[in-house]
Amino acid sequence: MNVFANKWVAEWLAGLGRVALLAWESFLSLITFKISWSDFLYQLYFIGVKSQAVVLITGAFTGMVLGAQTYYQFHKVKMDTATLAVVGVSLCDELGPVLTALMVAGRVGAAIAAEIGTMRVTEQIDALRTLATHPVDYLVVPRVVAAHIALPLLTIESICLGIGASYLVGVYLLGVDATYSWVNLLRYTHDIDVVIGLIKAFIYGGIIALISCYKGLTCRLGAEGVGRATTEAVVYSSITILITNFFLTLVLGKVASLL
Amino acid sequence: MIEARNLRKGFGTQPVLDGVSFRIENGESVAIIGRSGCGKSVLLKQLIGLMQPDAGEVLIDGENIVPMNERQLLRVRRKFGMVFQGSALFDSMTVAENVAFGLRRHEHLTEAEVARRVAETLEMVDLPGTETKNPAELSGGMRKRVGLARAIVYEPQIVLYDEPTTGLDPIVSDSIDQLMLRVRDRFKVTTVVVTHDMRTARRVGQRVLMMHDKKIYASGAPDEFFASPDPVVRQFVDGVADPKETPF
Numbered sequence: 001m002n003v004f005a006n007k008w009v010a011e012w013l014a015g016l017g018r019v020a021l022l023a024w025e026s027f028l029s030l031i032t033f034k035i036s037w038s039d040f041l042y043q044l045y046f047i048g049v050k051s052q053a054v055v056l057i058t059g060a061f062t063g064m065v066l067g068a069q070t071y072y073q074f075h076k077v078k079m080d081t082a083t084l085a086v087v088g089v090s091l092c093d094e095l096g097p098v099l100t101a102l103m104v105a106g107r108v109g110a111a112i113a114a115e116i117g118t119m120r121v122t123e124q125i126d127a128l129r130t131l132a133t134h135p136v137d138y139l140v141v142p143r144v145v146a147a148h149i150a151l152p153l154l155t156i157e158s159i160c161l162g163i164g165a166s167y168l169v170g171v172y173l174l175g176v177d178a179t180y181s182w183v184n185l186l187r188y189t190h191d192i193d194v195v196i197g198l199i200k201a202f203i204y205g206g207i208i209a210l211i212s213c214y215k216g217l218t219c220r221l222g223a224e225g226v227g228r229a230t231t232e233a234v235v236y237s238s239i240t241i242l243i244t245n246f247f248l249t250l251v252l253g254k255v256a257s258l259l
Numbered sequence: 260m261i262e263a264r265n266l267r268k269g270f271g272t273q274p275v276l277d278g279v280s281f282r283i284e285n286g287e288s289v290a291i292i293g294r295s296g297c298g299k300s301v302l303l304k305q306l307i308g309l310m311q312p313d314a315g316e317v318l319i320d321g322e323n324i325v326p327m328n329e330r331q332l333l334r335v336r337r338k339f340g341m342v343f344q345g346s347a348l349f350d351s352m353t354v355a356e357n358v359a360f361g362l363r364r365h366e367h368l369t370e371a372e373v374a375r376r377v378a379e380t381l382e383m384v385d386l387p388g389t390e391t392k393n394p395a396e397l398s399g400g401m402r403k404r405v406g407l408a409r410a411i412v413y414e415p416q417i418v419l420y421d422e423p424t425t426g427l428d429p430i431v432s433d434s435i436d437q438l439m440l441r442v443r444d445r446f447k448v449t450t451v452v453v454t455h456d457m458r459t460a461r462r463v464g465q466r467v468l469m470m471h472d473k474k475i476y477a478s479g480a481p482d483e484f485f486a487s488p489d490p491v492v493r494q495f496v497d498g499v500a501d502p503k504e505t506p507f
Contacts, residue, residue: 078490119349126309131361132336133410134329 019214025136026144026210034134040142047108047143047209048150056161057152058103062095063087063162063170071174080170081180087166088189092197096159098245101151101204105237109212112143113233116216117226125217133216144209151197151205159197192256200248204241211237260285261306261417261449265278266315268301275301277473285416288443288450290464290481292457294495297470299453300344300421306451307339307419310333319417337365340448342412344422346402354405355380355390361413380412381405383445384438400431411442418442420452424459433489436462457496461485469495479481 014233114138120126125135163185170176172215212233219229261283268276283289293299304310305317308324324335333488348357355488358377362368368376374390381387384404394402403423410418424432431433436459443450443463452463460467460481465486469477469492477484477492485496494501 112345122350123343123345123347124349126304127341127349127409128344129309129329129332130341131305132333133360133364134333166368188422 016226018218019210021033022136022140022214023206023210026141029137029141029217030145034137035141035145037136039138042223043142043146046145047104048090048153051104051107051150051154051190052157054103054107055100055158058099059091059096059158059162060165062099063091063164063166066090066095066162067166068174071176081186083170083176083192084167084181085184085188086161087187088163088185089193091122091159091162092189092193094245094249096162097155097197097200097204098241100155100158100201101208101241102238104147104151104154104206105241106234108147109233109237110230112209112212113216113219114226114230116213117219117229120217120219121221138211140209143213144206147205147209148202149205151208155197155201192259196252196256199252200245203244203248207240207244208237211240260318260320261451262318263302263306264316264318266302266312266317267306268298268305268310268312274473279315279470279473279475281468281475281478283449283451286450288452288463288465289468290452290454290460290466291468291470292455292460292495293470295455298473299470302470303419303421303451303453307336307341338416339419340413340415340417341419342403342406342410342421345426346394346406348402348405350394353390354386354392354394354397357394357405358408358412360409366413368435368468376412383441384408384450385434395432400427400435403427403435407438407442411446414446415448417449417451420450420454422454423452424454424456432456432459457485458467471495
């Protein structure tokens, strides 16, 4: 058992180190402008535009459920008009970036790992290398940069739609006063909440793209290898997002309190 | 010039290459033959730095590429074109985009110039007018030709072929052999062909190297090599299985 645990920890640390090296290699590639801009635009379209439907549905229904549940609790203590403020802060700080990132990890992370994994299995990555093209320049950097940019934009969309949907449910379905709802929303949701959400989304974009590219580039040969890489890309991205979220909440909350 | 010095490579506890050395001069055409799984493709990948040997040196024009990192290798790889066993075409691109890949990445040409070079190269591999097709629409032989067009469009000094005729019928194999000769003669490229197709080795190789028991077992001009009385060479050339041995 002990040997098994030691081996698991060693493999986990080695994997973490390799992801860190991939991140460093991507950074070096980016600052030396080796990125393929046409691929970057395509990835921005694929990660950003094509993910909108799933992200918007998630944002809207999360906002509605959160609004309804908060209303039922607050109604007991006659604080109905604080509902939208709670929804606003929750969506900006936590639920907006985290749920957006989890949905994108499921959709985009799986696609990235499967595409790069298949390229590896069919020797297309070796072909890239023989054509004097670094796989990090051509495959990883466009995806990482596109995900860094797309995630904050998707998060903003998701938050806006969530708050809007919550407002509709609160005002038109549950009968909360519209004016006081907006006043409280604006009073208790600060600029820093939006900034925290965007910083988190920016970081999660990098996490999803890096882990998914890493899983694709290192997948075992064969169909099973691609399948496993795809699953691991989604699972590891999601877990990393949730763990990172805890630490980011502590750090960014502390920083915000000092401002 | 390509020179391998005492290359060793193993996977886990299984050694595949154990002291492989040879030298290929500029413009020379060499066929490397040997049984399936004897390490021919591993050797070929080490010549272009796709795989690192455990020990030994690979010299390309006198420069040892073994200690180089991936970025340093990119410069050396511009001297190479490589045709893969499974063609390895980029399946998200059309034929023209596949062939133009190297040109677009490394040569500052106008789109019109790129299109002209792509059309010329496709004409040379007998696939004119296929620019807009997708790799999935092509037969095995056509995919090999597109792979070859992609490898030679930027006129490399060295072309490596990994099992270029495997899985093709004899007529298509013959046309691929002719194509390799055409490329060799037109561009005066150094050619290294890894194959277990005896006809390809005989026709394309000006010299044949045979791998056996993790080493270069025999080498020579095709006529001399295929007439060799050595029992190991004869068994392979004649394709005779040893009943006492499991051949796979």
